[in-house]
Amino acid sequence: xxxxxxxxxxxxxxxxxxxxxxxxxxxxxxxxxxxxxxxxxxxxxxxxxxxxxxxxxxxxxxxxxxxxxxxxxxxxxxxxxxxxxxxxxxxxxxxxxxxxxxxxxxxxxxxxxxxxxxxxxxxxxxxxxxxxxxxxxxxxxxxxxxxxxxxxxxxxxxxxxxxxxxxxxxxxxxxxxxxxxxxxxxxxxxxxxxxxxxxxxxxxxxxxxxxxxxxxxxxxxxxxxxxx
Amino acid sequence: xxxxxxxxxxxxxxxxxxxxxxxxxxxxxxxxxxxxxxxxxxxxxxxxxxxxxxxxxxxxxxxxxxxxxxxxxxxxxxxxxxxxxxxxxxxxxxxxxxxxxxxxxxxxxxxxxxxxxxxxxxxxxxxxxxxxxxxxxxxxxxxxxxxxxxxxxxxxxxxxxxxxxxxxxxxxxxxxxxxxxxxxxxxxxxxxxxxxxxxxxxxxxxxxxxxxxxxxxxxxxxxxxxxx
Numbered sequence: 090x091x092x093x094x095x096x097x098x099x100x101x102x103x104x105x106x107x108x109x110x111x112x113x114x115x116x117x118x119x120x121x122x123x124x125x126x127x128x129x130x131x132x133x134x135x136x137x138x139x140x141x142x143x144x145x146x147x148x149x150x151x152x153x154x155x156x157x158x159x160x161x162x163x164x165x166x167x168x169x170x171x172x173x174x175x176x177x178x179x180x181x182x183x184x185x186x187x188x189x190x191x192x193x194x195x196x197x198x199x200x201x202x203x204x205x206x207x208x209x210x211x212x213x214x215x216x217x218x219x220x221x222x223x224x225x226x227x228x229x230x231x232x233x234x235x236x237x238x239x240x241x242x243x244x245x246x247x248x249x250x251x252x253x254x255x256x257x258x259x260x261x262x263x264x265x266x267x268x269x270x271x272x273x274x275x276x277x278x279x280x281x282x283x284x285x286x287x288x289x290x291x292x293x294x295x296x297x298x299x300x301x302x303x304x305x306x307x308x309x310x311x312x313x314x315x316x317x
Numbered sequence: 318x319x320x321x322x323x324x325x326x327x328x329x330x331x332x333x334x335x336x337x338x339x340x341x342x343x344x345x346x347x348x349x350x351x352x353x354x355x356x357x358x359x360x361x362x363x364x365x366x367x368x369x370x371x372x373x374x375x376x377x378x379x380x381x382x383x384x385x386x387x388x389x390x391x392x393x394x395x396x397x398x399x400x401x402x403x404x405x406x407x408x409x410x411x412x413x414x415x416x417x418x419x420x421x422x423x424x425x426x427x428x429x430x431x432x433x434x435x436x437x438x439x440x441x442x443x444x445x446x447x448x449x450x451x452x453x454x455x456x457x458x459x460x461x462x463x464x465x466x467x468x469x470x471x472x473x474x475x476x477x478x479x480x481x482x483x484x485x486x487x488x489x490x491x492x493x494x495x496x497x498x499x500x501x502x503x504x505x506x507x508x509x510x511x512x513x514x515x516x517x518x519x520x521x522x523x524x525x526x527x528x529x530x531x532x533x534x535x536x537x538x539x540x541x542x543x544x545x
Binding site: 140141152154155156157158159160162163166167179180182183184186187189190191193194195197198236240244 | 368369380382383384385386387388390391394395407408410411412414415417418419421422423425426464468472
């Protein structure tokens with residue numbers, strides 16, 4: 090098979106690519122890298138796949154590329170992503186790019202860090218993050234969610250960039266699933282996000298749900314634990 | 318004039334675009350936004366230029382776009398950036414994109430935050446950041462610099478992406494100037510960075526130096542203060 094995808098569905102951008110490739114009927118070879126077993130730190134992965142020790146990574150006939158946004162652009166250039174999801178028109182594409190560049194520090198970092206300090210590090214290191222530190226991370230995540238809700242969804246129409254669903258929506262939706270594993274579901278607090286997220290999920294189903302099986306399990310556990 | 322650039326040379330990506338546009342002989346209209354006077358928070362700027370309240374922003378015949386990396390891509394699409402600086406070949410471009418996507422959280426965030434907590438916030442808020450917090454930010458910046466030094470410059474040849482200077486080098490170089498304003502010059506600690514940075518500076522001069530006049534003044538003051 091010509092395209093290999095190195096991924097773990099615990100990683101948001103891995104889920105984005107997994108869903109995207111399935112949706113566009115790309116017959117890729119899945120290469121699971123178990124982050125919880127630290128397989129991304131193995132010598133083999135580091136030396137042969139990604140020296141940055143992260144997923145996702147693609148191997149396209151020997152061309153190995155990391156960074157999910159760069160991967161989507163490359164696949165679009167190679168005509169593997171349809172025009173509708175990543176437009177080729179200069180101005181339309183620039184609007185999608187504007188979001189994709191903004192989200193790194195504007196949204197992704199804060200959702201990822203909240204999940205990390207609230208759930209991941211305590212589970213891995215066996216110690217709780219202190220309340221004050223955690224409150225800081227939560228505050229910054231909520232500010233990022235406010236921005237996403239008001240300055241992206243709020244000013245536009247149906248989707249992140251205008252009235253058409255693009256890769257920007259998929260990147261955003263998978264990102265907002267992450268804090269659910271730390272007991273915080275943005276959809277419960279932001280009605281516009283809930284409405285929009287449902288449309289993104291439906292567009293990409295059954296692959297969206299397939300990619301979120303483990304995330305959903307962990308999120309359900311969080312809800313049960315909160316009730317105890 | 319067809320292209321307006323909203324910028325402040327205290328901002329790294331503003332410097333990148335300022336230098337790039339001058340180097341490619343683009344006769345742009347400079348629109349200075351004084352960050353120190355909080356002009357980016359003004360109602361006019363927020364409502365008409367960038368709701369995210371940041372620079373740089375371009376206005377290209379009425380098409381307003383933020384996010385420096387998205388701007389560079391748009392300008393390349395519009396044939397305003399030469400092929401050599403941002404290649405159109407799918408794989409070469411993907412390598413440049415890979416760096417541009419990595420740097421947001423991989424390098425930029427950490428250099429920017431160190432400058433912010435060490436210099437900017439104490440100056441604006443009139444209080445010093447406590448030593449332990451500052452040490453954490455410095456540690457994360459040094460780890461990012463290690464990555465840049467070893468995993469980008471170290472594995473490649475002369476430049477960030479192979480043997481040809483691209484926009485990736487300019488983005489990286491302007492970023493690494495930022496911690497100098499907090500008294501830390503990466504060039505003094507990483508010989509490979511020093512050698513590379515000189516080549517980038519020379520390639521883009523006189524515009525590189527022109528864009529760094531204020532940065533250099535502040536960095537010099539930091540050195541003098543450290544000697545007291």
